[in-house]
Amino acid sequence: xxxxxxxxxxxxxxxxxCRDPYQTPRFLGAGSVTPRRGGTLRFAYDADIATTDxxxxxxxxxGIPTRLMYEGLVNYAPGSAELVPALASGWRVSPDGRAFTxxxxxxxRFANGRAITCDDFxxxxxxxxxxxxxxxxxxxxxxLIEGFDAYRGGRAAHLSGLSCADSRHFVVRLTxxxxxxxxxxxxxxxxxxxxxxxxAMGDExxxxxxxxxxxxxxxxxxxxxxVVLRRNPYYYDAPRPWLDRVVFELxxxxxxxxxxxxxxxxxxxxxxxxxxxDYVSVLRNPAWRPYxxxxxGATIGALLTNCEMPPFDNVHVRRAVxxxxxxxxxxxxxxxxITPAATLYPPGIPGHxxxxxxxxxxxxxxxxxxxxxxxHPEGLADEVELWxxxxxxxxxxxxxxxxxxxxxxxxxxIKQASNSVYYxxxxxxxxxxxxxxxxxxxxxxPSNFIEPNFHSRGIAEDGSSNHAFYRNxxxxxxxxxxxxxxxxxRRLRMYQDAEDIxxxxxxxxxMTTPVDVHVVQPYVRNFTPHPVWNEYVGDTWxxxxxxxxxxxxxxxxxxxxxxxxxxxxxxxx
Amino acid sequence: MLRYLARRLGWALxxxxxxxxxxxxxxxxxxxxxxxxxxxxASARDRAFVRRFYHLDDPPRVQYAHYLSxxxxxxLGQSFRYHQPVARLIAQRLPRTLLLGVMTxxxxxxxxxxxxxxxxxxxxxxxxxxxxxxxxxxISTPTFLSGKLFLIVFAxxxxxxxxxxxxxxxxxxxxxxxxxxxxxxxLGTASQARMVRSEMVEILQTEYVRTARAKGxxxxxxxxxxxxxxxxxxVITSLGLSFGALFSGAIVTEAIFxxxxxxxxxxxSITGLDLPVIMGTVIFASTGILxxxxxxxxxxxxxxxxxxxx
Numbered sequence: 001x002x003x004x005x006x007x008x009x010x011x012x013x014x015x016x017x018c019r020d021p022y023q024t025p026r027f028l029g030a031g032s033v034t035p036r037r038g039g040t041l042r043f044a045y046d047a048d049i050a051t052t053d054x055x056x057x058x059x060x061x062x063g064i065p066t067r068l069m070y071e072g073l074v075n076y077a078p079g080s081a082e083l084v085p086a087l088a089s090g091w092r093v094s095p096d097g098r099a100f101t102x103x104x105x106x107x108x109r110f111a112n113g114r115a116i117t118c119d120d121f122x123x124x125x126x127x128x129x130x131x132x133x134x135x136x137x138x139x140x141x142x143x144l145i146e147g148f149d150a151y152r153g154g155r156a157a158h159l160s161g162l163s164c165a166d167s168r169h170f171v172v173r174l175t176x177x178x179x180x181x182x183x184x185x186x187x188x189x190x191x192x193x194x195x196x197x198x199x200a201m202g203d204e205x206x207x208x209x210x211x212x213x214x215x216x217x218x219x220x221x222x223x224x225x226x227v228v229l230r231r232n233p234y235y236y237d238a239p240r241p242w243l244d245r246v247v248f249e250l251x252x253x254x255x256x257x258x259x260x261x262x263x264x265x266x267x268x269x270x271x272x273x274x275x276x277x278d279y280v281s282v283l284r285n286p287a288w289r290p291y292x293x294x295x296x297g298a299t300i301g302a303l304l305t306n307c308e309m310p311p312f313d314n315v316h317v318r319r320a321v322x323x324x325x326x327x328x329x330x331x332x333x334x335x336x337x338i339t340p341a342a343t344l345y346p347p348g349i350p351g352h353x354x355x356x357x358x359x360x361x362x363x364x365x366x367x368x369x370x371x372x373x374x375x376h377p378e379g380l381a382d383e384v385e386l387w388x389x390x391x392x393x394x395x396x397x398x399x400x401x402x403x404x405x406x407x408x409x410x411x412x413x414i415k416q417a418s419n420s421v422y423y424x425x426x427x428x429x430x431x432x433x434x435x436x437x438x439x440x441x442x443x444x445x446p447s448n449f450i451e452p453n454f455h456s457r458g459i460a461e462d463g464s465s466n467h468a469f470y471r472n473x474x475x476x477x478x479x480x481x482x483x484x485x486x487x488x489x490r491r492l493r494m495y496q497d498a499e500d501i502x503x504x505x506x507x508x509x510x511m512t513t514p515v516d517v518h519v520v521q522p523y524v525r526n527f528t529p530h531p532v533w534n535e536y537v538g539d540t541w542x543x544x545x546x547x548x549x550x551x552x553x554x555x556x557x558x559x560x561x562x563x564x565x566x567x568x569x570x571x572x573x
Numbered sequence: 574m575l576r577y578l579a580r581r582l583g584w585a586l587x588x589x590x591x592x593x594x595x596x597x598x599x600x601x602x603x604x605x606x607x608x609x610x611x612x613x614x615a616s617a618r619d620r621a622f623v624r625r626f627y628h629l630d631d632p633p634r635v636q637y638a639h640y641l642s643x644x645x646x647x648x649l650g651q652s653f654r655y656h657q658p659v660a661r662l663i664a665q666r667l668p669r670t671l672l673l674g675v676m677t678x679x680x681x682x683x684x685x686x687x688x689x690x691x692x693x694x695x696x697x698x699x700x701x702x703x704x705x706x707x708x709x710x711x712i713s714t715p716t717f718l719s720g721k722l723f724l725i726v727f728a729x730x731x732x733x734x735x736x737x738x739x740x741x742x743x744x745x746x747x748x749x750x751x752x753x754x755x756x757x758x759x760l761g762t763a764s765q766a767r768m769v770r771s772e773m774v775e776i777l778q779t780e781y782v783r784t785a786r787a788k789g790x791x792x793x794x795x796x797x798x799x800x801x802x803x804x805x806x807x808v809i810t811s812l813g814l815s816f817g818a819l820f821s822g823a824i825v826t827e828a829i830f831x832x833x834x835x836x837x838x839x840x841x842s843i844t845g846l847d848l849p850v851i852m853g854t855v856i857f858a859s860t861g862i863l864x865x866x867x868x869x870x871x872x873x874x875x876x877x878x879x880x881x882x883x
Contacts, residue, residue: 137619143618152622204657223666253828253829259724463620464617
């Protein structure tokens with residue numbers, strides 16, 4: 001019996017320890033240097049999508065096929081946050097900054113071949129902002145359009161701020177100048193949809209079978225399994241897209257994504273395909289290393305302290321916290337998949353400064369000094385509750401933070417809540433003293449990071465977006481002026497001044513920014529991670545393996561039966 | 574019999590109402606669905622619009638009356654997240670879970686019987702020890718562990734099965750379902766094998782088996798035609814009872830193998846606070862269990878008239 005148990009254990013060990021069959025990429029490119037049309041690009045996410053209706057899509061995952069299917073007036077240049085014309089050939093802004101006139105390109109069409117006119121934009125925008133029709137999560141971004149409140153409230157049949165000068169010129173009038181309005185126009189919610197298709201299908205079916213004017217058109221959507229997109233032959237920016245098809249697999253667990261990528265079943269693995277162990281492994285593997293890209297993510301992770309609740313109503317206590325957090329240890333705990341942050345605006349966002357004067361830093365002596373100034377030289381008498389949401393990462397950060405703050409005499413008790421309870425509680429006044437927070441941008445502009453989180457307009461009894469309940473009239477006034485400032489350089493300086501105010505008042509302790517990681521198969525060309533659009537493959541092409549290579553690979557593989565493969569694998573022991 | 578049937582139906586409806594009410598009350602206490610729908614950083618105005626759009630700002634008693642009146646008409650409501658009827662979402666995913674369930678039961682049934690019978694026939698040998706040891710491991714291994722282990726060894730490293738997913742077309746679905754069905758069925762197969770073995774050991778020593786051998790029947794005829802037929806009765810009963818356990822096992826296994834069934838739907842609706850889908854899946858599962866219990870009660874009542882007496 002003992003020998004039997006030993007034999008079983010040896011067999012299990014052999015099976016688990018057998019050679020990893022995918023130490024090197026299975027397929028290489030054909031060596032072409034000019035873009036080639038054709039091929040299917042496959043990638044996956046561990047989530048399902050609910051809709052591809054651009055008026056309703058709010059989450060990262062659904063945003064990927066939606067971006068590939070729909071196009072708006074303006075967009076971002078490849079791999080950059082610079083605004084460029086898309087379906088519009090250009091735009092003109094009135095001297096008072098309140099009227100935008102977009103000139104449409106000639107011969108632009110939806111994916112069904114129907115020509116796009118100005119009326120399509122009036123229809124698409126009114127549809128997205130009709131509160132009786134769709135609960136569009138992006139509606140509030142358009143609040144400066146004239147007649148917005150009356151239309152949303154059902155008191156007007158049309159949005160008075162939208163009009164057509166003629167069939168090729170779309171005019172938008174605002175109630176106040178806003179330098180970020182073009183960023184709003186570039187959002188998915190403002191994409192063109194064909195009226196006759198929407199009305200024939202109805203909104204619900206359009207969310208599942210819709211079509212737009214983007215580089216790809218929906219071929220098939222198997223709920224919770226995959227979305228298959230094919231090239232839109234009427235795309236305005238021909239000869240792009242290069243790919244014939246994109247297959248976006250849904251609800252594929254992270255461990256499966258990485259295994260399937262290594263096995264050559266997916267062309268692209270992204271940040272959410274890689275566990276920390278996979279991340280380290282792929283970076284250390286010289287065969288895969290050339291195909292890895294790491295870019296700073298446009299997200300900020302932070303610790304908020306409620307400025308209305310003791311002890312954090314005292315600025316010295318808040319500053320003490322900012323000095324006590326050892327950001328390097330947080331990054332080490334995640335194998336440097338995140339980088340330390342010292343300011344609000346992440347790298348890549350206009351106005352970002354790496355180390356401005358007053359940038360937050362780890363300095364225990366300064367932390368103790370600030371606590372003394374607050375009247376707590378020995379630390380705080382009472383324990384402080386730290387709220388964290390779902391997931392293991394928050395718990396790890398929480399425990400590290402507990403240790404950091406204990407060093408200056410602040411005892412922390414961790415309270416983990418489901419994300420829904422967590423976010424509801426953060427927005428409720430006098431409820432959460434300290435919590436992990438952060439911001440993923442809607443569009444790449446400093447105003448999008450600072451206004452929702454720190455302008456006093458964001459404070460409400462319930463549903464506050466200013467979760468630190470920070471109120472500073474000087475900051476409010478500065479942000480209101482910056483919003484309409486026409487000179488770009490002056491405007492960015494104003495946002496940097498606003499950031500300095502925050503660094504001094506410390507409602508948030510800035511902690512980390514993520515590193516976005518992508519690994520592609522060797523034959524994937526021109527995939528550049530985009531700062532705004534996740535997994536945008538509209539410019540990507542495949543340097544497909546040559547026929548000779550495929551034949552030799554096929555011969556090699558057919559030589560392995562399962563048993564031969566088992567023997568070959570065990571031979572690697 | 575009719576009175577008995579009416580009484581059982583009445584109880585079933587009461588239990589269904591109770592489950593529906595408890596689920597409704599539970600969903601009132603889980604946070605703000607408007608935050609889940611509009612996103613954590615949505616403005617207060619956006620959240621207010623969402624609440625109004627989905628009638629989440631109605632008083633709870635109005636929401637409850639609305640919910641029950643729709644439920645009574647068989648309407649499980651509209652998903653917040655998918656903007657589709659909940660019944661359609663369940664109908665999309667149910668066949669996938671049923672396919673996995675049928676494959677699992679088939680695996681449990683055939684492999685369990687084969688292994689159990691062989692162990693009984695090889696009683697006292699090393700082979701029997703091996704089988705007993707393997708079934709012990711099978712019963713003791715949790716699904717989340719065996720699932721990942723099988724995936725890494727048999728799919729990723731040895732390439733004998735697809736690396737998770739659902740495939741395209743019926744036969745491809747079956748091919749992709751083999752490994753998850755084996756994982757879910759591991760525990761059941763081990764139990765069935767042990768049960769068959771002990772039944773067979775007992776039956777092979779009975780008088781009628783000895784008589785069959787004395788008549789000159791071949792060993793195959795004796796085992797398959799006489800002994801196994803009688804050993805199967807408790808196995809079939811326990812297979813029926815294990816159907817409920819399959820659903821809970823499928824929730825974990827569907828996640829590990831990316832099998833897009835009911836388990837994934839239930840899991841994602843809970844994490845996304847999609848209240849109509851949470852309530853719909855709970856009501857659907859409860860109705861299934863109640864229907865099963867009702868059929869079982871009625872069958873017993875038909876077989877045993879004493880049960881029908883008041």
